Amino acid sequence: MTDFLNMGGYAAFVWPAYGLTAAVIAGLVWQSIADYRAQTALAEKLEQLSGGRVRRAASSERDGEVQ
Amino acid sequence: MAGMSSLSAAQRFHAYANPARFMALSSRLVAPLGMLSALVIAAGLWFALVASPPDYQQGETVRIMYVHVPSAWLAMFGYSVMAVASAVALIFRHPLADVAAKSAAPIGAAFTFLALVTGSLWGRPMWGTWWEWGDARLVSMLILLFLYLGYMALWATIEEPVRAARAAAVLALVGSINLPVIRYSVDWWNTLHQPASVFRMDGPTIASSMLLPLGLMALGFTVLFVTLLLVRMRAEIMRRRVRNLRLARAASGAGA
Numbered sequence: 001m002t003d004f005l006n007m008g009g010y011a012a013f014v015w016p017a018y019g020l021t022a023a024v025i026a027g028l029v030w031q032s033i034a035d036y037r038a039q040t041a042l043a044e045k046l047e048q049l050s051g052g053r054v055r056r057a058a059s060s061e062r063d064g065e066v067q
Numbered sequence: 068m069a070g071m072s073s074l075s076a077a078q079r080f081h082a083y084a085n086p087a088r089f090m091a092l093s094s095r096l097v098a099p100l101g102m103l104s105a106l107v108i109a110a111g112l113w114f115a116l117v118a119s120p121p122d123y124q125q126g127e128t129v130r131i132m133y134v135h136v137p138s139a140w141l142a143m144f145g146y147s148v149m150a151v152a153s154a155v156a157l158i159f160r161h162p163l164a165d166v167a168a169k170s171a172a173p174i175g176a177a178f179t180f181l182a183l184v185t186g187s188l189w190g191r192p193m194w195g196t197w198w199e200w201g202d203a204r205l206v207s208m209l210i211l212l213f214l215y216l217g218y219m220a221l222w223a224t225i226e227e228p229v230r231a232a233r234a235a236a237v238l239a240l241v242g243s244i245n246l247p248v249i250r251y252s253v254d255w256w257n258t259l260h261q262p263a264s265v266f267r268m269d270g271p272t273i274a275s276s277m278l279l280p281l282g283l284m285a286l287g288f289t290v291l292f293v294t295l296l297l298v299r300m301r302a303e304i305m306r307r308r309v310r311n312l313r314l315a316r317a318a319s320g321a322g323a
Contacts, residue, residue: 009127018116032295036302040305049316
């Protein structure tokens with residue numbers, strides 16, 4: 001185990017490379033999901049606030065777009 | 068008249084980008100793709116860190132390759148996706164194309180950053196330097212990072228999505244000249260960075276015990292890229308929906 005962690009004396013280069021990669025990927029995943037959830041919640045809130053009128057307008061636009 | 072009405076239809080695509088089909092399909096794909104990428108990366112990590120030998124010249128530092136090379140591939144793959152999507156957006160005005168291009172940029176930028184930093188961490192023990200301004204591969208990858216950041220800044224600066232998409236698409240296409248420069252930099256200017264050892268005309272020159280973890284990590288990272296692209300495209304579509312709902316509210320508020 002100590003040998004493994006020591007990485008043949010290159011622990012100071014190998015582990016930061018893996019650690020940083022994991023951190024950046026985790027951050028990217030978290031930020032992408034958080035952004036999606038935030039935008040979805042905002043859209044739902046605005047649709048409720050707008051009542052039926054905008055919702056109808058928005059859904060008829062949507063129907064027009066489906067190829 | 069037919070031309071006019073199809074133009075206004077195209078503009079409506081942009082104004083109310085909410086392609087229902089994409090949303091329905093992507094919502095079913097995200098979870099399985101995410102799980103697949105996690106599994107493949109987990110298997111890749113086992114081979115990368117444990118079940119593969121150290122290099123006879125580079126020792127254990129060769130393990131940096133298994134995160135460095137897939138990151139660098141995805142840095143270029145991400146830009147390719149961005150450039151192709153930008154071309155499709157400019158030519159065909161497909162409503163999803165500029166959403167895809169915009170969504171690919173931060174993912175590509177993150178992998179470019181990782182390729183640069185993990186390369187630096189590999190270069191220090193093997194080349195004796197963190198960075199070398201004279202090496203074309205290093206400098207062209209840094210330019211790639213700046214292209215991504217410039218592209219994202221352009222989107223952030225122009226408020227109106229249709230105009231932002233057009234300007235950003237032109238920048239993405241102009242910047243794509245950097246892709247072949249990166250690819251062939253190691254052949255044209257042979258300085259510090261080693262030439263390709265996987266995608267070669269005469270086949271890979273890397274040992275199969277190292278090709279397996281490299282292949283698994285590259286596959287896992289690529290599936291992760293696609294998953295993140297889908298999530299970010301979904302977020303972008305919702306963001307435009309929010310924008311349109313706000314505009315509609317503002318318009319109806321002014322009318323009342």
